[in-house]
Amino acid sequence: MDTPNRLINGVPIEAILREPVEIDPALAERIAYRTVKGPELAIVEPDPQWPDHFQTFKSRILAAFEEDHPQGGSDSASRVTILGIHHIGSTSVPTLPAKAVIDIDLVLSSNTLPFEPYYIPRLEAAGFQYLIREPAWHEHRFLAAWEPMSCNLHVWGPQCPEVERHRIFRDWLREHADDRELYARTKRECAALSREKGEVMDEYSMRKEGVIRQIRARAFRALGYLS
Template sequence: MIECLQHKEDITAREIIAVQQPAYTKEAELIGFDGIPALQEKARDIQASLEQFAGYRKDGKLIGVISYEKNMHHLTICRLVVHPDGFRKGIGRALLQFVIEQNEDAEKFEAVTAEKNTPAVSLYTQAGFQKIKTVKAEEDLFLSVFHLYPKRNVKVVHYNEKWANLFEKEKERLKLVFGPEIIAVHHIGSTSIPNMAAKPIIDILVEVRSIEAVNRYDAEMKAIGYTPKGENGIAGRRYFQKGGNKRTHHVHMYEKGDPAIERHLLFRDYLRAHPKTAEEYAILKKRLAARYPDSINQYIQGKDEWIKTAEEHAKRWEEGRNNANGSVVCYNSENDENGGLTL
């Protein structure tokens, strides 16, 4: 059984040491290097650690331990040890999978092991990790660095009335961060369209006085859970993601007057005004999500032709509306791949 470990407790810290000491002793023999720092650790060192720990117990006895550190959505495996009594029983693989499953929002996992530690190298490789580089740590010690980038699952769900409230709450958080820099905040994307099935990600468009000024707020955005992505492929925009691989919010910021603002709002308003068209789009998205649950790119490509047709309809619709007031607005959609929009 795998459980989270309260490593600050003395008895648990001693259990962890009782697993890792013999495990690292075996590794030292395997790789021909006896200077592994963890061999010198005591229970007090475990208690002082800022890592998160999980353990595998059999008949109540701790025989496997994994620990990690998480910075935003990047997770680093710090130790993965199995007592010699538990070798070749799948315990290390189970612990690694546990951490991956418990951190669905992680965008990157990193692990480092000795190049000569073939069981560990095989474990990470079989789990889908890719070797990124080799680092020389000591005269006779080379370390292999592995990365895993989990794929984002494509999931389209039924419309949720809570999405509007989630937008309002996030709107207030953004206003607290940016203050007078903000001119207006709009709910866009499929979650802004009543009864529309969508990926459950709240898209927010923010009009600001100066797009360059937005750069000064990256630290504040990180503090409320966002990852700054810069322009992210669209000139004149600032883009932020929240939730890592288990995305919850996208924020698109444009300077007042940027034509992208009108483009986003027009497509939203067009679908709001045409429920049958919105339902047609929802059916397409559900079908594509079921067909390509692990490929966001194929999901996007499958929507491309429909979106192009809808764009033309939206243009004509807007031109008809504007005949009454003399203004003309053009529309050119942006999708997930090049714009991060969750339509």
């Protein structure tokens, strides 16, 4: 089967299968430091309100893009449209324990530097603080909010393989209890070890990366993307 030439939502399967390279942290541009302390590294039982909180954040984002923000580049040449707002991460998977943080992928028609004056003021108006710019990683932008709970907002441009990887992983966990249980166990073990060693969130994420790749590979095979 010649899968590399196939497209999934406009993204070549070959790009989706390619594991992300480790990006030099020095390439990330720090815009600001959090005005509110981030959530603690703790895995909690699933909360039935998490989907409602996602909808709250989604509604705020949509409303901010509909409203006129003169400071946000109203000229048509700089206009940005929303292509997708997706609930991802563990809080998007029913019954899965998670850190109490809503993760969102916001996909824009363009998120590169020339378009920031259009979309960043709108996201700030929606209650998000702009924290990090990562041009080397699919032009990723990272923002955070804290009400009604902690939220990590990941901003991407169109046809981004990272967005597809997040979607595939989420959908697989929603449908496969065995991998959901494996991931829950891994998260708890990694969080406990990272707390014991005094590590931060990035080190916790790296600890569970091997299991994430195993689960993702099973999803890719089931979808016919890998033999």
